[in-house]
């Protein structure tokens with residue numbers, strides 16, 4: 050009887066899929082294309098409703114899983130009982146082969162059907178060996194390196210028992226106050242889409258059942274990066290043009306890259322909590338995009354729909370989330386508590402439950418967990434893999450590529466390798482923790498190479514160090530201990546003393562690792578504490594300063610830009626931080642990074658992003674006239690535009706031409722020359738503007754880039770082909786359209802380039 054019903058549903062699901070072969074089904078039901086469809090269906094046919102709902106339930110790690118369940122710990126006992134009943138489909142934050150094996154054993158050996166767990170973890174920028182924070186990696190514009198970094202992270206975490214990461218975060222970030230800009234790829238949907246796909250490829254590889262790969266999870270669907278005021282978890286409210294053209298493309302790119310899972314988000318978007326949003330999850334993701342994987346909620350986000358004022362209680366929240374297409378409940382306990390009853394009362398259709406379980410089981414099959422639930426549990430592999438030399442090299446390579454040279458007057462950089470007296474000032478130069486960032490939950494504290502350690506590899510210069518001023522933000526990552534030093538300047542005198550006696554001063558200033566990331570928004574995006582005063586005090590005695598910034602978001606530092614001759618954006622670069630910075634400062638790596646986010650001059654300019662719309666009054670009509678779109682007390686220009694980044698050499702762009710290929714595509718060509726004295730890499734960028742469109746288009750949009758390495762004096766002809774994909778856009782119904790008319794192309798080394806040509810489609 051059950052089987053017959055199930056078959057009926059299957060037929061329905063297949064029919065939905067067939068009727069919508071191009072774009073998935075109207076209700077977003079999974080289809081049966083998977084090579085594991087028969088196995089999954091046969092398993093589903095013997096599962097009880099509660100067991101299917103069990104697959105949709107994800108718990109956080111609970112007790113010291115290798116020991117007995119602690120008596121009296123009600124929550125732990127409940128989770129343990131649920132595991133034994135087959136009511137848990139996944140666990141997160143259980144790591145290490147021994148621990149993963151212990152929980153897997155309960156699921157496999159003690160539950161009725163022995164369905165293995167999928168083990169999730171936030172592998173955000175590495176596991177134990179950390180690469181740069183994702184925003185920093187994105188500054189490399191190097192898709193291969195980014196993919197390789199994810200591959201290293203996958204290998205280490207998979208060796209530690211994990212088979213699913215909650216990454217990549219693909220939220221567009223336009224607001225540097227938002228602490229999570231560190232976790233994304235910045236403000237641009239084109240670059241963001243390519244990076245998102247590269248990360249998925251790196252995590253998942255070509256074969257998910259390879260025990261060195263893990264399933265990826267695209268998050269947070271959708272709009273989370275548009276939190277009002279940059280305050281984490283806040284409401285997002287934007288129109289359809291922004292949704293289709295800015296927010297959704299990186300998500301779609303990961304579906305095209307075959308990402309296995311999605312996570313929805315904490316925010317409300319246009320009045321609907323994303324977790325309960327049918328339009329996003331069923332219509333767009335599972336329907337139009339035909340996504341076949343599963344959607345996990347964010348932590349407790351199903352329950353948070355009550356606080357949002359969308360659900361009356363937990364039961365109602367479970368109903369809304371399940372109907373909207375959230376397949377797995379992360380830690381709100383609401384599916385396991387209410388879904389069975391909701392199905393029996395007809396509030397949730399059982400087809401949705403079966404569909405969710407099918408999606409989850411399919412990914413487990415793809416991971417090879419049914420073949421061997423302990424596939425990721427090999428102590429010898431764990432020992433060999435984690436922290437191995439090859440991984441250290443990979444993250445060092447990534448870290449060097451992530452550094453952006455923001456300013457370099459009079460070629461102060463690279464530093465001479467001998468005969469220099471160098472003063473190093475600032476606590477970060479000696480901080481082994483901050484370069485690890487805030488998403489380093491598997492890495493051991495204090496394991497980053499500091500800048501002082503990195504500089505020690507160049508022994509023919511003398512180094513003197515002074516802390517100058519300390520900025521500390523507690524040791525505990527989850528508790529806000531506001532210990533920012535706002536008044537202690539007792540270290541200034543020593544800093545000035547060492548600076549006075551130096552040929553060059555390196556000041557390593559910025560944010561503590563815990564000042565960005567989840568729940569870590571800042572209203573100020575300057576140097577915390579007394580660091581700005583320290584910078585100015587040192588400048589008074591020796592202006593020959595290289596400012597090395599270490600931070601999780603773009604910082605607005607107009608005084609530094611005006612006065613300090615050399616500025617290096619060194620983010621939070623992970624385990625090999627100090628070595629990477631030292632190699633760049635000494636020119637053993639010629640910097641090639643480009644900013645993936647606009648840096649404001651002042652926080653009052655936020656949101657500031659390069660691909661904005663024009664206004665009706667974009668330029669001053671006459672001297673001193675106020676009636677145009679501007680601020681009276683600050684320029685409209687950013688401090689550093691999107692795409693900005695210098696090299697120790699210089700590049701020239703010339704000979705720009707656009708020619709119709711005769712098949713509806715256009716060839717954009719130009720010559721790039723290295724006009725400096727050393728070899729260097731340039732990210733040549735192409736932007737377009739659709740000059741007049743049925744829905745107004747941004748003043749320019751990135752549509753291509755190429756990384757070119759040139760010897761001094763060498764030239765290369767570079768070309769791009771513009772097809773409908775680059776020229777089109779989504780209209781306000783979400784349909785992709787390409788319109789005839791005038792287009793402008795811009796070529797150059799940043800989004801501020803004015804080197805342009807026009808063509809007509």
Ligand code: NOJ
Nearest residue numbers: 141171215268347348567
């Ligand atoms: C909440 C975060 O928003 C999400 O990105 C993360 O993956 C989960 N917690 C799990 O740790």
